[in-house]
Amino acid sequence: xxxxxxxxxxxxxxxxxxxxxxxxxxxxxxxxxxxxxxxxxxxxxxxxxxxxxxxxxxxxxxxxxxxxxxxxxxxxxxxxxxxxxxxxxxxxxxxxxxxxxxxxxxxxxxxxxxxxxxxxxxxxxxxxxxxxxxxxxx
Numbered sequence: 001x002x003x004x005x006x007x008x009x010x011x012x013x014x015x016x017x018x019x020x021x022x023x024x025x026x027x028x029x030x031x032x033x034x035x036x037x038x039x040x041x042x043x044x045x046x047x048x049x050x051x052x053x054x055x056x057x058x059x060x061x062x063x064x065x066x067x068x069x070x071x072x073x074x075x076x077x078x079x080x081x082x083x084x085x086x087x088x089x090x091x092x093x094x095x096x097x098x099x100x101x102x103x104x105x106x107x108x109x110x111x112x113x114x115x116x117x118x119x120x121x122x123x124x125x126x127x128x129x130x131x132x133x134x135x136x137x138x
Contacts, residue, residue, distance in 0.1 A: 028055055033046070056137055072118070085108070090135065091130045091136060
């Protein structure tokens with residue numbers, strides 16, 4: 001099954017698109033490089049909510065993910081807090097007001113590493129995303 005890999009570490013990130021294109025952790029916005037807690041690819045991006053409200057990876061050009069059905073990622077949680085955050089895949093529609101995207105709510109109720117395999121059909125929808133053929137970022 002085609003998939004993409006997103007590695008979130010405590011919360012930190014390394015990412016590859018469904019097409020297999022790797023994205024250096026330095027391309028993400030809102031986090032800091034974390035060489036200490038790594039699962040895949042030898043790099044990660046640490047996200048600390050107190051320092052940034054979000055982490056994002058804007059793509060230079062929209063990507064076509066319509067040939068895929070799911071994405072996969074690893075996440076490391078340093079502490080089970082029962083708090084939650086949203087993983088958002090942007091698909092902006094210029095014909096509508098507001099942000100258009102797909103989302104996954106993730107509850108941080110574990111410690112250590114956890115693997116996620118998320119079928120696109122299980123993603124929530126906010127407003128009117130253009131579609132999986134036009135993904136603007138994550």
